[in-house]
Amino acid sequence: MAIVSLTHRTTRGWGWGLANGIVTLALGLLILTMSPASLLSVIGLLVGISFLFSGFDLLGFSSRFHPRVE
Numbered sequence: 513m514a515i516v517s518l519t520h521r522t523t524r525g526w527g528w529g530l531a532n533g534i535v536t537l538a539l540g541l542l543i544l545t546m547s548p549a550s551l552l553s554v555i556g557l558l559v560g561i562s563f564l565f566s567g568f569d570l571l572g573f574s575s576r577f578h579p580r581v582e
Contacts, residue, residue: 525572532569536562 514533517526539558543551 523573524576525574528565528569528572532565535565 514530514537517529517533520526520529539562543555543558546554
């Protein structure tokens with residue numbers, strides 16, 4: 513997602529895609545390095561954070577298709 517957002521820097525809301533890609537990569541690396549016992553206690557939190565940033569990314573992307581109200 514981060515690479516795709518970097519190629520679309522002229523599109524409004526591209527920063528949310530970059531943030532989503534970076535957060536998803538960081539959470540994935542965190543999941544890979546955690547022990548199985550501790551992972552079970554925080555997996556819901558990590559998935560929730562990923563969903564939160566994905567939602568911001570989708571809101572930023574969809575704002576491209578709606579005119580600004582001034």
